[in-house]
Amino acid sequence: MAPYLVEAMAVVPYFCGAKGVVVWGWEPGQKGQYYRNLPLFAQSLGRVSDLSERLASAELVIDEPAHVLWKEKRPLVRKFRISEDEWAVLAVNPWQTDTEQSKVSVPCGARQVDVPLIGRHTGVFLVQDGNATGI
Numbered sequence: 001m002a003p004y005l006v007e008a009m010a011v012v013p014y015f016c017g018a019k020g021v022v023v024w025g026w027e028p029g030q031k032g033q034y035y036r037n038l039p040l041f042a043q044s045l046g047r048v049s050d051l052s053e054r055l056a057s058a059e060l061v062i063d064e065p066a067h068v069l070w071k072e073k074r075p076l077v078r079k080f081r082i083s084e085d086e087w088a089v090l091a092v093n094p095w096q097t098d099t100e101q102s103k104v105s106v107p108c109g110a111r112q113v114d115v116p117l118i119g120r121h122t123g124v125f126l127v128q129d130g131n132a133t134g135i
Contacts, residue, residue, distance in 0.1 A: 004120035006037040010044035011122050015078035015090040017060055047124050047135045051088050058082045075104045075117055084109055087127040093117040
């Protein structure tokens with residue numbers, strides 16, 4: 001799989017309401033089962049695990065359904081409201097090229113926060129007092 005898909009598979013479910021992910025299908029010593037992307041998957045999970053305690057009690061906010069964003073070829077944005085001034089935001093644009101860069105404006109409470117979209121990379125951001133920090 002392409003690295004951007006591996007990264008998204010590890011992170012996106014949590015920002016859509018999942019409480020965990022399951023990985024299966026790899027058995028040591030078996031031919032034809034490749035696991036070269038497993039370290040990237042685990043690293044991506046680590047970004048969410050750093051926020052897991054905060055996300056456990058946060059409110060998932062979905063502004064637009066994924067099927068609408070997909071049909072209109074717009075970036076996927078999901079967010080958790082941790083507190084009035086603290087948000088966790090996921091943003092990814094699978095429609096842009098690997099070298100393209102753009103940004104998306106995300107409403108976080110009363111503020112609009114711009115987050116960068118780098119290639120097809122799945123960005124996870126902690127927004128505090130209107131400032132987004134990549135995780």
